[in-house]
Amino acid sequence: QVQLEESGGGLVQAGGSLTLSCAASGRTLSNYAMGWFRQAPGTEREFVAAINWSGVGTDYADSVKGRFTFSRDNAKNTVYLQMNNLKSEDRGVYYCATRAGSIRTAPEWYNYWGQGTQVTVSS
Numbered sequence: 001q002v003q004l005e006e007s008g009g010g011l012v013q014a015g016g017s018l019t020l021s022c023a024a025s026g027r028t029l030s031n032y033a034m035g036w037f038r039q040a041p042g043t044e045r046e047f048v049a050a051i052n053w054s055g056v057g058t059d060y061a062d063s064v065k066g067r068f069t070f071s072r073d074n075a076k077n078t079v080y081l082q083m084n085n086l087k088s089e090d091r092g093v094y095y096c097a098t099r100a101g102s103i104r105t106a107p108e109w110y111n112y113w114g115q116g117t118q119v120t121v122s123s
Contacts, residue, residue, distance in 0.1 A: 001026050001027070001112075002024055002025075002026045002027045002029075002032075002098060002111075002112040003024065003025045003026050003112075003114075004022055004023070004024050004096050004097070004098065004112055004113065004114035005022065005023050005024075005025075005114055005115070006020060006021065006022050006094060006095065006096050006114045006115065006116060006117040007020070007021050007022075007023070007117055008020040008021050008117060009093075009094060009117030009118045009119045010118075010119070010120070011120045011121075011122060012086055012119070012120070012121055012122070013086075013121070013122050013123075014086060014087060014088055014121055014122065014123045015085055015086065016086050016121075017082070017083060017084045017085075017086065018083045018086065018119060019080055019081065019082050019083070020036070020080065020081040020083065020094055020096075020117060020119075021078055021079070021080055022034070022036075022078065022079045022080075022081075022096030022114060023076075023077060023078045024077045024078070024098065025077070028074070028077060029053075029072070029074060029077050029079070029098060030053060030074040030077075031053050031100065032053055032098045032099060032100055033050060033051065033052050033053060033098065033099050033100075033101060033102060033103050033104070034050065034051050034070075034072060034079045034096060034097070034098050035047065035048075035049070035050040035051075035096065035097045035098070035099070035103075035104070035105075035107075035110055036048040036049045036050070036070065036081050036094060036095070036096055036097075037094070037095045037096075037097060037107055038090075038092040038093065038094045038095070038119070039092050039093050039095070039116075040091060040092035040093075041092075043092075045095070045107050046061070047061050047105040047106070047107070048060070048061055048064055048068065048081070048094070049061065049064065049068055049070040049081060050070070050103040050104065050105060051070045051071070051072055051079065051103070052102060052103050053074075055071060055072045055074070057103060058070050058103075059103050059105060061105075063089070064083075064090070067083065067084050067085045067086075068081060068082065068083050068084070069081070069082040069084075070082075079096060081094070081096075083119075086119075086121045087121060088121050088122075088123045089121075090119060090121050091119055091120050091121045092118075092119060093116040093117065093118050093119075094116060094117050094118075094119055095113055095114055095115075095116045096113075096114045097110035097111075097112060097113045097114070098110060098111065098112045099111050099112075
C-alpha cells in the first residue's frame with residue numbers, strides 16, 4: 001500500500017510561483033510513474049503532468065507547458081511540481097498519483113492518490 005501526501009499549496013497572485021511536493025510512504029516510488037492532476041469546483045479532474053520512474057521522461061498538459069516542471073527525487077521518495085507564471089485558470093485542488101508502469105495521462109490509470117492540496121490564484 002502506498003500513501004501519498006501533497007503539500008505546498010496556497011494562495012498566490014497571478015504571475016507568481018508555487019512548488020508542490022508529494023511525499024510517499026509505504027513503498028518506494030523508484031519503479032513507479034507519477035502524475036499530477038487538478039480539479040476545480042464543478043469540473044472533472046484533469047491531467048497536469050506526469051513523470052516516469054527515472055525522471056527522464058515527462059509529459060505535460062498543453063495549458064501548463066513551459067510554465068510547470070515536474071521532477072522527482074527517488075532517494076527522498078518525493079516528487080515536485082514547480083509552477084511558474086500562475087494563472088487564474090490554474091486554481092484547484094492538486095492531486096498526486098502513482099502507478100506501476102509507464103506514463104499515462106488519464107486518471108483512471110493511476111492506482112494510488114493523495115488527498116490533494118489547494119492552489120488559489122488571485123488576479
